[in-house]
Amino acid sequence: MNSQVKLLAIESSCDDTSAAVLIDGRVLSNEVAGQLVHEKFGGVVPELASRAHQQHIVPVIDAALKAAGVRMEDLNAIAYTQGPGLMGSLLVGSSFAKGLALSCKIPLLPVNHMDAHVMAHFIDDPKPQFPFLCLVVSGGHTQLVRMDNATSMEIIGKTQDDAAGEAFDKSAKLLGLPYPGGPLIDQYAKEGKASRFQFNTSKMPGYDFSFSGLKTSILYFVQAEQKKNPQFIKENLADLCASIQETIVGYLLKNLKRAALDQGIKHIGIAGGVSANSRLRIRVQELANSQGWQAYIPDFQYCTDNAAMIGITAHYHFLSGNFGSISDRPYAR
Numbered sequence: 001m002n003s004q005v006k007l008l009a010i011e012s013s014c015d016d017t018s019a020a021v022l023i024d025g026r027v028l029s030n031e032v033a034g035q036l037v038h039e040k041f042g043g044v045v046p047e048l049a050s051r052a053h054q055q056h057i058v059p060v061i062d063a064a065l066k067a068a069g070v071r072m073e074d075l076n077a078i079a080y081t082q083g084p085g086l087m088g089s090l091l092v093g094s095s096f097a098k099g100l101a102l103s104c105k106i107p108l109l110p111v112n113h114m115d116a117h118v119m120a121h122f123i124d125d126p127k128p129q130f131p132f133l134c135l136v137v138s139g140g141h142t143q144l145v146r147m148d149n150a151t152s153m154e155i156i157g158k159t160q161d162d163a164a165g166e167a168f169d170k171s172a173k174l175l176g177l178p179y180p181g182g183p184l185i186d187q188y189a190k191e192g193k194a195s196r197f198q199f200n201t202s203k204m205p206g207y208d209f210s211f212s213g214l215k216t217s218i219l220y221f222v223q224a225e226q227k228k229n230p231q232f233i234k235e236n237l238a239d240l241c242a243s244i245q246e247t248i249v250g251y252l253l254k255n256l257k258r259a260a261l262d263q264g265i266k267h268i269g270i271a272g273g274v275s276a277n278s279r280l281r282i283r284v285q286e287l288a289n290s291q292g293w294q295a296y297i298p299d300f301q302y303c304t305d306n307a308a309m310i311g312i313t314a315h316y317h318f319l320s321g322n323f324g325s326i327s328d329r330p331y332a333r
């Protein structure tokens, strides 16, 4: 049988340049080039990110095509991240995608980055059943998304200030850890006692989240303890990480559980960079087991930013004839 949908997907919304090739919804390659240049600044520097994308985009696309054994002329559409993200970063991927599509005379498929994080669940089997409730937790967003079919996404809750990833990264910064601190908190927490310290979280209306109170609570506590003992952080790093992680994960899951119970949803999942967190992965599975629900936890390679998730979202757009045009503009939010 001849293949129908051969896509090249490009992701460049933040600080990872990624390209993937999909044939009929099957991921044949998924190349990612990260950017270490931001580490010493304690966060992503937009101008440096966009310059690094320019350096990485050709080799990454080349590698993705080679790994898949697919040539440019075999493709029948180009997918790219339209937004949200850093404007300078998005412009590199979107301009490149448009240039390729024009020169190959094939259509464009613009993709929303947050939709793509949820759609990462539709790469491998078993795919979620509907209604599906997904907690999307990344460096820029925190959302509870309800899906009733493969193309409808309803945001029923979101953060009113920081994203969950920012809560991890900013807490890590307070502890003197480098950026991005989320994975380091996860790592140190493995040796720590999660019940050792308590931090405050804020109850928000509906299914919304807020992380600014938590950040202040950690800051005041750590500052007071450091005054008494300048070695406090160093001597208690593992317990601090475990306690902060448990607080963030517990807060996220409380809303997810309440929303699922209220709406009678039995298929729940996590997505986005923070879904790589080992404690969140364990606790969402425990929640599902305790309620008789099904939990969907993405493969590690599909948690953080990657082009495979852009490709699978574009695959469904392709099937429903939902193409973009050369005049589509990237959007930051």
Ligand code: KG4
Residues within 6 Å of the ligand: 014, 137, 138, 139, 140, 141, 164, 165, 166, 168, 169, 180, 181, 182, 183, 186, 272, 273, 274, 275, 276, 277, 278, 303, 304, 305
């Ligand atoms: O989805 P993503 O790769 O990029 C955005 O779209 O923002 O998410 C990046 C975020 C960062 O805040 C990073 O610290 C966090 O995901 N992260 C983690 C872990 N791995 C990545 N946070 C906690 N534990 C982890 N293991």
Ligand code: ZN
Residues within 6 Å of the ligand: 113, 117, 138, 139, 272, 273, 304, 305
């Ligand atoms: Zn992301």
